[in-house]
Amino acid sequence: MQRTVLEQVEPVAAGVVSLVLRGAEGPLAPWEPGAHVDLALPNWLIRQYSLCGNPADRDSYRVAVRHDRLSRGGSEYVHLFLRTGRTLEVSVPRNNFNLLPAPEYLFLGGGIGITPIVPMLATAVEAGASATLVYVGRSVATMPFADELRAVYGDRVRIYATDEHGRPDFAALAAALSPRALVYCCGPTSMLDAAETAFPAERTHIERFRPAVKEFAPNKPFEVRCVRSGQTIQVSADESMLDALNHARYRVPSGCREGVCGSCEIAVVDGEPEHRDGIGAPPGRMYCCVSRALSSRLAVDL
Structure with a gap:
């Protein structure tokens, strides 16, 4: 820290x-x-x-x-x-929402979801990319940085106050999207779900403050072998892997406990994790606050 x-x-x-x-x-x-x-x-x-x-x-x-x-x-x-x-x-910053290089961008911000978009827009413009921001909120008064963004970026920024203008037409935005453009979206769940439906999945990047609702098979108990210490931990069906490790006195960092912040990431040495997070764990890693095991045993680097 x-x-x-x-x-x-x-x-x-x-x-x-x-x-x-x-x-x-x-x-x-x-x-x-x-x-x-x-x-x-x-x-x-x-x-x-x-x-x-x-x-x-x-x-x-x-x-x-x-x-x-x-x-x-x-x-x-x-x-x-x-x-x-x-x-x-x-903490030291973590990034699960990386801005990839592209000649064009469409940024979609909803409410407080504008926060990661602000530096993205600045970086894209500074790099010489064609960048447009569609910023949605209940009213202009509730939308942080709205005046600042319009003052700096002018016509690149389109403000949609839903109490006056309704919601933007994502289907129309998708139809007009350049094949070279990447889409970055952060905001409330309803907005993110609409973006996932409207825009090409391979060019759309989304950050959620809450995990998307998914269904998984009922929890089953499994074992976690901590390779460095040689200890084996039992994870019952009614507890998380993170809690089981903490109870065994392993200091695994944690934050959201919902699978969206990435602070509890650990390395998997053997076994098959069941990824239940909302950000997509890298190969050989898992987020133990929500994810479990498909195999009867996992070996992890602890």
Whole structure:
């Protein structure tokens, strides 16, 4: 973890604040557009937030937090109690939403899902790519960075306030999409589901704050052999692999516990994992907060 000092808390839309976290011990770890960090809050909660500042700025990170009415304690604490000057620990950035090189881009941002898109758009424009942003929200007042984006990028940005203009026609956008363009989308589940239906899967990249609903076979118990220690852990049908490892005193990091942040990634040496995450584990890896085993035993690098 990296020590930072909360330098600025600024309202950027109705119910949304921007946090600027300055490194307390020198330059912060580098990052690229699409990355997120774990923020350790003083109320013992850890929450994941997309970085929405300038990747070239190694002195500070910027994130934005919407006050969720159904908050589990994270956004509520940020909005009601967090003050400048507070020392906060922040993880090294992780990126499950990498911006791939392309001559053209269509960026789709919905609500607070605009946060990873902001540095993506800046990077694409700086690289000379043709880039368009379609930004959707309930009203302009609730859409963070809307005025800033329009001021900087002009006609590249199309704002859709659904209380005035309705939702954009994704089918029409897909029909007009250049064969050279990549699509990047982050926002509420309904928007992401619509994007997956409308745009070519091989050129569409999506980041979810919540995992897509999927059905799996009933949980079965399995064994986990920790290769480096030689210990074998039993995972029962009613517990997660992460919990079983933690109970056996293996310090596996975790954040969302929903299979979308990637903090609990571990290496699989043998056996067949059942991937239940929402981001797509790399070969030979798995996210043990939600994923299980198709084989009776897994061997992992612990």
